[in-house]
Amino acid sequence: MEYSLERRDDAIIVQVGGRVDESSWEAFGAALEEAIDQARQGGVRDLVIDLGHLDYMSSRGLRALTVAKRQADEGEIVIRLASPNEVMREILAISRYDKLFMITETIELKR
Amino acid sequence: MLVRFWGTRGSLPVAPTADTIRQKIVHALLVANGTSFADAAEAEAFIDNELGFAAGATYGGATPCVELEAGSGSYFICDMGSGLRSFGLSSMKRNAEGHRKTYNFFLSHLHWDHIMGFPFFAPAFDPMATIRVHAAHPDAEDALRRQQEEISFPVPFDWLRADIQFVQLTPGEAYEIDGVQVETARQQHSHVSYGYRFTDRDGRTVIYSTDSEHKPDNMEDEAAFITFFREADLVICDTMYSLAESVTMKEDWGHSSNLVAIDLCHEAQAKCLALFHHEPTYADEDIQRMHEESIRYEELTRNGPPLEVICAYDGLEVRL
Secondary structure, eight states: OEEEEEEOSSOEEEEEEEEESTTTHHHHHHHHHHHHHHHHHHTOOEEEEEEEEEEEEOHHHHHHHHHHHHHHHHTTOEEEEEOOOHHHHHHHHHTTGGGTSEEESSSSOOO | OEEEEEEOBOSSOOOOOHHHHHHHHHHHHHHHTTOOOSSHHHHHHHHHHHSOHHHHSOOOOOOOEEEEEOSSSSEEEEOOSTTHHHHHHHHHHHHHTTOOOEEEEEOSOOOHHHHTTGGGOGGGGOTTOEEEEEESOTTHHHHHHHTTSTTTOSSOGGGOOSEEEEEEOOTTOEEEETTEEEEEEEEOSTTOEEEEEEEOTTOOEEEEEOSOOOOGGGGGGHHHHHHHHTTOSEEEEEOOBOHHHHHTTTTTSSOOBHHHHHHHHHHHTOSEEEEESBOTTOOHHHHHHHHHHHHHHHHHHOOSSOOEEEEOOTTOEEEO
16 A cells, blocks of 8 residues: 655645555554644645545455544544545445545545 | 354344235246246246345344354354254254254353343253353353343243253363364453354364454454454354444444455455344345345455355355
8 A cells, every 4th residue: 555645725635545455554544643633733624535546445444444534523624535446436335434434536625 | 064054133033024025925926927837846946046035035033043063973052042942943853863962052142132042942951961051251151040030031040951061161272072173262242252263173164253343443453353263164253234334323332244254254364254143123135235245345355265255044054
């Protein structure tokens, strides 16, 4: 798994690539924690996880998202998932995580 | 080894209503669309080929009870849910044909749905039967006696005539019980639950891991489960909730999800996963959908040998 963090005016973007599974969920969780910290310190309320380069995420990654969401909720930061591929769309539906997270086609949020 | 499922539902026994059965018949007749069948075999072939499992059968509604025919001459049974009643009657027929009347029970935990079948276990009244209740809980006997106190049940525990023994097991230790290697491991559940690993003389391994919650905050603890499940021929796992439910409204309810079970089995290189402890409010169609989604998730996330994903139902037999 690779990731990068980008600060934009109104959002923190976490771009994730590769796979989030049993070997990489801890690094993914750490990346999310770092992003939430940056969002908190910058007064940013929008944290976007760009899944455009992500092959898939197992339940470890999904549960790391849950841990991050709990941390984000405390700071009134909203996490949304952007640009999932077809595999991720299926996984999000099968896990019912599409009911827990806002999912958008692109990283821009149409307001 | 043969694994026979006598009860696969969690929490509460359920039964289909008259309307549920009627709707299945209506659907089958519509699919048949006037087809005539020469005999029962043709009708059964139609059910197998043209109707899904939910439409042509049922997953059942008895609470957990799983029998292992491990070739040891005695009975091996996981849990005493309401499915135990049917197992008890079946065993009496086998006893009449010469089967040894020794029952080795292994309790995952002492909640009502996992012990409720024991007051209806007919062999317990047989003075020639030996019943060994293996449990890591020190209070297993208390739990069984309590549910047969007069306020709850008209037949006291002390009226049972079988030789009933309680054997406490220690997690992490290996036992040989009537030719079967048995280990137990602690799981997260209210009042604690325990999983079991059974290995017969041919090296076939079955894992029974029900009522075990895998919380998002404790994922680093899952390494122990991967070791416990390692290369098992069959893993029977609690897959009661969707992943989203298990981390939100059903968090701390002590159960798990299909996705976590599949991931653990992938990492453990297990060969087959049986989805188990079905939510009592699920209709057969809901369970079938969960099964289909589980098969798809396994395909999407497979990174090694395929894991066969089956869905346990009352009456299922799996030969390893």
